[in-house]
Amino acid sequence: MSNPHADPLRLRANHLDIGYDHNSIVADINVELGAGQSLALVGINGSGKSTLLKTIVGLQPPLAGEIDVLGTRPGNAPKRIAYLSQFHASGFVLPLRAVDVVRMGRFPVRGLLGRMTHEDDELVLTAMQTMGVRQLADVPLRSLSGGQQQRVYLAQVLARQAELLVLDEPTAGLDAGGREIYAQAMRAEIARGATIITATHDIQEAARCDCVMLLAQRVIACGVPQAILTPEMLLETFGIVLTLRDQHLSLAVVEREHGHEPAEHPQRD
């Protein structure tokens, strides 16, 4: 292992078991991620992606094994981590403007009573600019479309300026333009030295990461995309229809489960 002071690991899992109420969902997870690296978790619903993300951010205790996040126990470094969860059901009723939601991204940095500074305001507006929602700053969240809301939530993540970004299906609801903006934003975050962990159905998004972990209530494979995103591996992961397009890494996964739309047809923005 490399010297932790020179190149501190952002995530280290060693024989990690994850699950709920002593029921293991995925066992024996082993992974290490450093600064500026990205990991995609790929699998169907219920495969353990979200549970692993919740374990990493400290919402779910690990069942067994070891896990270090930012050199400490999960949940111990809130100022250095940003988390995008999958559901924001309350967004429709809350009287909040888009900018108020993005400003929440600075709360962990300023704590309970610390003053929000000019720098915070700048980071909030820059994040909104990056995600293309700056002009919607004063619009109530409940008036925005699903795709616009997702961009606002992503702007909140960017405003955090975190060392570790943990994103649960970040492109859900984004149209093609939104996905491209998201991809550019993530490239900038990686260039800044951030580490990104995403759960995704989008194979093309996974292919852009340094490392891919295929999950199906166990770790099917974990490694560089070129070695992992093969038709055979994906078939084992999804156990359903795969359609091949032109080349090797342009696979589209067609999944129909729990009434979800196929992953290749994003919700309109």
Next chain:
Amino acid sequence: MDALIMPFTSNEFMLRALLAGGLVSIACAIVGTFVVLRGLAFIGDALAHGVLPGIAVSILLGIPGIVGATAGAVVMIGGISLITHRSRLSSDTAIGLLFVGMLALGVVIVSRSTSFNGDLVRVLFGEILGINVQAISIQLVATIAVAITTTVCARPFLLLCFSPEQAQVAGFSARRYHNIMLALIAITIIVSFQTVGTLLVFGMLLAPAGAGALIARRIESMMAWAAIFGLSSVYIGLLASYHFNLAAGSTIVLTATLIFFAVFFVQNARSRRARQVELPSA
């Protein structure tokens, strides 16, 4: 004009009622905003009724009702927390169970005594016209405490409304701040029962904040609107009860409910008109 001001300037009990009602309105506006935004209406209702056996025991023992009400609220919140965390039952079931159990206990205690009838009506519907300076002072202290706590906890409370998971990951213990929020609801109910009664305090928690939620774009403005609607309800309700000889507490809550529906219908009409304007260009 005299009819609008004179009742308060020439009757000290009316002025005291206005003051106490105003303080209840402000506390309920602050706390009610979170009750509405976080969907805590059921637990608020349960607390409002769950304090009844505590108050009944206080009356039996001859100690201040506020002591018993506090004990009732502690038992209620503790019981809900115990069932929710130690079983797989949802908080709805825990709240419902304790709600009914505490209410039944309250009625059982009351039924043992023949001298309770007048007291029970006072507990349920308040005694705003007979409020004394000491009760107003307690109300003032509680309202200030609620306002300061909410100001200090503004960030975690906002995150809790947005997503309890986000609050937790951001370093604000979701459980701790949820419990603080419940404590604020309990305090508001306990100090308000003397004014508008346990049955009606719930209306003051929900109606003004609900109306505020319909029109506000920000949580701060929702609170401000809730306070305006609450204060207006107290003023209009007291005035109506004075001139038409109506039950004061109930008239105040009825006014708050009517204001909610007025805002609701106006908002509905406005959004319907806005949609009609948008349609031709769409």
